[in-house]
Amino acid sequence: MQKWIMSGVLTIAVVMAIVLMFTLPGKEQVAEEEKPTMPEVTMDAAAAEAVVKDQGCISCHGDQLQGAVGPNLQKIGSQLSAEEIYTIITKGKGGMPSFKDKLKAEEIANVAQWLAEKK
Ligand code: HEC
Structure with a gap:
């Protein structure tokens, strides 16, 4: 049961990290502002x-x-x-x-x- 919770939390963390990677302004967008x-x-x-x-x-x-x-x-x-x-x-x-x-x-x-x- 504990293992199941841990891997669930881990999965959520990974998904959040991927979402952030795409939503945070990347280098390209910053360059465009310059x-x-x-x-x-x-x-x-x-x-x-x-x-x-x-x-x-x-x-x-x-x-x-x-x-x-x-x-x-x-x-x-x-x-x-x-x-x-x-x-x-x-x-x-x-x-x-x-x-x-x-x-x-x-x-x-x-x-x-x-x-x-x-x-
Ligand atoms: C206060 C003086 C000054 C005024 C006013 C000024 N310039 Fe300049 N301009 C410079 C200087 C000094 C440079 C060189 C900048 C550098 O390369 O460090 C430059 C560079 C440039 C460049 C790039 C030239 C190159 O060979 O890289 C262009 C294009 C330019 N100016 C156009 C304009 C235009 C159009 C205006 C008016 C809207 C204007 N400048 C007003 C001083 C001025």
Whole structure:
């Protein structure tokens, strides 16, 4: 009888452990939070240029995006994908400030796509 209870408890514990393994956020989900997903937008070059001017991107990256405090972005599309650029603008990186609170996700996505086409 005692043995039967013990194996019952053990079985429940194993089942709980398996359920937890699947319900707790895995590594993949955590990585996704670190890498925000870019919303899909239709690229609008004029709007992107306006954001880049108004948000002071050009004060660090140069009025022709030729680089200043920040790196040259004239051929950034050959190095980074739109998603990667989206992540950098959203979260910031090193001396690059985060624009998460200043711009809408769609605006960042538009600028990211515009920059990604610069090759
Ligand atoms: C305060 C100065 C500053 C402002 C404002 C700024 N950046 Fe940056 N940016 C930087 C710096 C510095 C880096 C380099 C970060 C690093 O790699 O450590 C950078 C990196 C980047 C990169 C990645 C370049 C690469 O070669 O890896 C992109 C893309 C970028 N900025 C776009 C933008 C856009 C778009 C804006 C406006 C919404 C903006 N930046 C505003 C300073 C700035």
